[in-house]
Structures are given as C-alpha cells and as structure tokens.
Amino acid sequence: MFNTSSGSASSHVLTAYGWDDGWADTFAPYAAQDLMPGRVLRVDRGLCDLVTPLGTVRADTELVTPRDPMRIVCTGDWAAVDAEGDPAYVRTLLPRRTALVRSTSSKRSDGQVLAANADYAVIAISLAAELDLGRVERFTALAWESGAQPLLVLTKADLVPDPDTLGHLVSDTEMAAPGVRVLPVSSATGEGLEELGALLAPGTSVLLGQSGAGKSTLANALVGAAVQDVRAIRDSDGKGRHTTTTRDLLPLPSGGVLIDTPGLRGVGMWDAEGGVAQAFAEIEELAARCRFPDCAHQVEPGCAVLAAIDDGSLPERRLESYRKLLRENERLAARTDARLRAEMRRDWKQRQALGRHMMERKRGPMRKP
Ligand SMILES: Nc1nc2c(ncn2[C@@H]2O[C@H](COP(=O)(O)OP(=O)(O)OP(=O)(O)O)[C@@H](O)[C@H]2O)c(=O)[nH]1
Ligand SMILES: [Zn+2]
Structure with a gap:
C-alpha cells in the first residue's frame, strides 16, 4: 500500500x-x-x-x-x-485545480483540454515581429479562464537591443494585461531566464503562444539537458514515435514542472467570459461605476468607461478589444450546448476559488499590485 x-x-x-x-x-x-x-x-x-x-x-x-x-x-x-x-x-x-481549454476547429463546438493543474500560464509573445496587443489580450483571457496565473514573457529580447525601446514594449504589454507580470527573455543570450525559472518554482507551468513565438527554444533553455535525456529515452524504447500530438510534462532544474503545448495557431476562445472579464479588469471596475447598471458604454450619460477614455486613462483600443473578445465569446457560446456550459461554469467557479486559495499560499511577486 x-x-x-x-x-x-x-x-x-x-x-x-x-x-x-x-x-x-x-x-x-x-x-x-x-x-x-x-x-x-x-x-x-x-x-x-x-x-x-x-x-x-x-x-x-x-x-x-x-x-x-x-x-x-x-x-x-x-x-x-x-x-x-x-x-x-x-x-x-x-x-482538476485548473484546466487550459481551447475550442477545437471542428464544426461541433467542443472544448479541448490542453493542460491540467497548471499554476502558471506562461504566454510567449515574440519581439521579432511588431507587438500585437490584441494577441496579448486574447491569450491573457484564455490563461485567466484556465484558473492559472498568467505570466507574459516577451521572447527574443535580444532582437531589441535598445533598452528604451524594450522598456516601452514592456509597459505597453503591461497596459494590455493588468495584474500580469511581464518579463523580457532571450533564449539566445539567457536574459531573464534565471528570473523566470525562479518565478515558476515550485508550481506547474504551461507554455502557450503563437507558433514560432519561441516556446520550444525557451522550454529547452529552461529545462536544459533534462529534455534531451527524456527524448533520448523515449526514442530508445520506441515510445518517442507517437504520431498523435502529445504534451510533455518536464521537471525544471530550478524547481517546478513545465508543460509544453504544441503551437496554438489562432487561439479559439472557449466560453471564456470569466477570463475576458479578468483580462479587462480595469474596464469591469469602471463599468461598475457607470450610472446605469446596463450601460453599454456607447452614448449613455454618466458612463465611467467613456469618461476614462475622454480623460486618457483608458486607451480606446482596450475597449474595442474587450468588445471584440466578448462578441467572439458570445458567438461561440451560442453554438454550445447549454447544459455543458452550465456545468463548465460551475467547474470554473470551483477552480477559481481553489486557484485563489492556492495563490494566497504562494509568495508575493505574482500577486496583483
Ligand atoms: N533571436 C532569437 N531567436 C529565437 C529565440 N528563441 C527562439 N528563436 C527562434 O525563433 C524560431 C521559432 O522558435 P521555436 O522555439 O521553434 O518556436 P515555437 O513557439 O516552439 O514554435 P511552434 O513549435 O511552431 O509552436 C526559431 O527559428 C528559433 O531559433 C531567441 O531568444 N532569440
Ligand atoms: Zn458605461
């Protein structure tokens, strides 16, 4: 026993x-x-x-x-x-404490669980291309929805040698993801890797992001020689030759474990209403102060959201992005079986409660400011 x-x-x-x-x-x-x-x-x-x-x-x-x-x-x-x-x-x-879910591309609107029980959802955003804040927001909503704490890594930071430019990219990303830590890293130079390793220990992390964002390279850099060992063992016993897509879970030398998912091309939302609300927490907070509880933040008098746009404290892009993700989510929800949705919402609430409990037991740097 x-x-x-x-x-x-x-x-x-x-x-x-x-x-x-x-x-x-x-x-x-x-x-x-x-x-x-x-x-x-x-x-x-x-x-x-x-x-x-x-x-x-x-x-x-x-x-x-x-x-x-x-x-x-x-x-x-x-x-x-x-x-x-x-x-x-x-x-x-x-x-499960947390579950990272995406919608499948099939006509039937099924969800697909990519990773279970991750404490951190590490979102890789490449600095090789122009910063796409909409993508940052979409991944962040998906990450919040999972119940895990999102963490944004700006990969390939070696391609942005000017510290001022890098600083601006970091602060733009922070604006698009309130409550989320943003860390520039480079697998090429090793910049930020030690700090990232320390942030991820001792929990479970899942790596997500666009194809080509540098996830595999980052996973290799974080895991080091361990990954090679695992791959070698799998090949020698023939188990490495799976044709189905499988996710690996690997212990990190600095503590904790990493789940590496295959590229999430065009991430689909999956009933991520709660995640969207968390990803746009400042808009939700403003909306609570609008004069009308059902304010659509269009033309209504006493609208706190429009007032924030007027005084420059809320970028208009944020509100547009928020609306876009909500609309997308509604379309998806309309295709989804009502019973399943109710079940998922209940699961999600339980996970949120558990997740909060777990986070409270963790140390400071990941907390919301
Ligand atoms: N300059 C630079 N290039 C990098 C860095 N990390 C990764 N790359 C390059 O970016 C490309 C994509 O990296 P991958 O690690 O394969 O990206 P991925 O996110 O795993 O891609 P998928 O497996 O398709 O999801 C490769 O050509 C890497 O060599 C980095 O830190 N700096
Ligand atoms: Zn309003």
Missing part, C-alpha cells in the same frame, strides 16, 4: 512533479484502496504515461474515458492508478 498520508508531502517522491499536501488529502481515500498516485506525463490513444512512486508507468485509461471531451485524461492530471495488473489502469482522475 502506498502510504501517502504519513509524513508531509515534501518527503514524497512526487514532490518534484507538483505533489503537495492538498493532493495528498484528496488522494487519501484512494491510498486506502491500495491505489497509487500518479501524474500524467503524456497521453496516447487509450493509454497514458504517468510518473508514480514506482517510476514511469504506462496505464490504460479505459476506465476513465467519458463521453465529455472536457473530462478526458490530459497532461498534468493527477490520477489514482491500479498498478497491480498488467496493464495498469487509471482508476480515477483527481478533480
């Missing part, structure tokens, strides 16, 4: 993979059933690899395969594993 309740989580071999007292508590009933805790490293058709106290275990996911795509096993999930049999079986998934 796997005695996870004796001793603190810090002595547990899964600690390097994000195991903590909270997971130990949630897992306790399963430990009593002789099941083993494990974290999903990657998912294959009907199978997944999990890291467990016995090392990496390949397990069948048949027993936990639901009809709802939102509940399919994904990288970062914590599970109770029955490792006695051959094959091993995933018996239960522990409730």
Whole structure:
C-alpha cells in the first residue's frame, strides 16, 4: 500500500512533479484502496504515461474515458492508478485545480483540454515581429479562464537591443494585461531566464503562444539537458514515435514542472467570459461605476468607461478589444450546448476559488499590485 498520508508531502517522491499536501488529502481515500498516485506525463490513444512512486508507468485509461471531451485524461492530471495488473489502469482522475481549454476547429463546438493543474500560464509573445496587443489580450483571457496565473514573457529580447525601446514594449504589454507580470527573455543570450525559472518554482507551468513565438527554444533553455535525456529515452524504447500530438510534462532544474503545448495557431476562445472579464479588469471596475447598471458604454450619460477614455486613462483600443473578445465569446457560446456550459461554469467557479486559495499560499511577486 502506498502510504501517502504519513509524513508531509515534501518527503514524497512526487514532490518534484507538483505533489503537495492538498493532493495528498484528496488522494487519501484512494491510498486506502491500495491505489497509487500518479501524474500524467503524456497521453496516447487509450493509454497514458504517468510518473508514480514506482517510476514511469504506462496505464490504460479505459476506465476513465467519458463521453465529455472536457473530462478526458490530459497532461498534468493527477490520477489514482491500479498498478497491480498488467496493464495498469487509471482508476480515477483527481478533480482538476485548473484546466487550459481551447475550442477545437471542428464544426461541433467542443472544448479541448490542453493542460491540467497548471499554476502558471506562461504566454510567449515574440519581439521579432511588431507587438500585437490584441494577441496579448486574447491569450491573457484564455490563461485567466484556465484558473492559472498568467505570466507574459516577451521572447527574443535580444532582437531589441535598445533598452528604451524594450522598456516601452514592456509597459505597453503591461497596459494590455493588468495584474500580469511581464518579463523580457532571450533564449539566445539567457536574459531573464534565471528570473523566470525562479518565478515558476515550485508550481506547474504551461507554455502557450503563437507558433514560432519561441516556446520550444525557451522550454529547452529552461529545462536544459533534462529534455534531451527524456527524448533520448523515449526514442530508445520506441515510445518517442507517437504520431498523435502529445504534451510533455518536464521537471525544471530550478524547481517546478513545465508543460509544453504544441503551437496554438489562432487561439479559439472557449466560453471564456470569466477570463475576458479578468483580462479587462480595469474596464469591469469602471463599468461598475457607470450610472446605469446596463450601460453599454456607447452614448449613455454618466458612463465611467467613456469618461476614462475622454480623460486618457483608458486607451480606446482596450475597449474595442474587450468588445471584440466578448462578441467572439458570445458567438461561440451560442453554438454550445447549454447544459455543458452550465456545468463548465460551475467547474470554473470551483477552480477559481481553489486557484485563489492556492495563490494566497504562494509568495508575493505574482500577486496583483
Ligand atoms: N533571436 C532569437 N531567436 C529565437 C529565440 N528563441 C527562439 N528563436 C527562434 O525563433 C524560431 C521559432 O522558435 P521555436 O522555439 O521553434 O518556436 P515555437 O513557439 O516552439 O514554435 P511552434 O513549435 O511552431 O509552436 C526559431 O527559428 C528559433 O531559433 C531567441 O531568444 N532569440
Ligand atoms: Zn458605461
């Protein structure tokens, strides 16, 4: 039996993979059933690899395969594993603290979970091209929606050698993402990497951003030699040759783990109303002070949003961007089954509450000013 309740989580071999007292508590009933805790490293058709106290275990996911795509096993999930049999079986998934979801491109408006239980959503925005604040906002909304704390990294900072220019790019990005830390980094020169590593320890981070933003290069730089090792092992046992897209979960040398997702080309919103509200927190705060509760911030007298635009404290671009993302979200929501949406909203609220609780237990620098 796997005695996870004796001793603190810090002595547990899964600690390097994000195991903590909270997971130990949630897992306790399963430990009593002789099941083993494990974290999903990657998912294959009907199978997944999990890291467990016995090392990496390949397990069948048949027993936990639901009809709802939102509940399919994904990288970062914590599970109770029955490792006695051959094959091993995933018996239960522990409730997710956070879930990064995107809409699939299929006509049926299904969500797809890209990563579970990330504490930080690291958004890579490349400085190689002109800064696209709309993209910053879209990714930030998606990140907030997941329940994870967003963190914006401006990649390829070596391409902007002038400190003043870089400073302006950072402050423009900060304006587009209130409450989010913005950090310029360069995988080429190593700038910002140590600071980023320190910010991400000891939690779980998921890396997202446009194709070509420099995510893989950044992941390699953060993980260092460890990534090469993992890849080499997978190739030698033949497991590296999956044709399906899988996400990897890798421990960072500075502490914490990193989930690397494949490029998110044209990120679709997925019922991200809450995320949009958080991404535009200053507009929501202003709107609460409009004279009319149903103010559309168009022509209404006593509109605090329009007043802020007039006095220059709110860029008009922000309001347009906010409206655009809300409209997009509404269109998507209209295509989505009402029952599923209600369920997701409930899940989301629970995750938000949990996420807040987790963040409060963390140290200062990631907090909102
Ligand atoms: N100058 C410079 N180029 C970089 C840096 N990081 C990455 N690049 C280059 O940017 C290109 C894209 O980098 P990737 O790491 O493959 O980007 P990605 O986000 O993983 O792309 P996808 O895998 O398509 O999602 C490559 O040609 C890299 O060499 C950097 O810090 N500085
Ligand atoms: Zn108004």
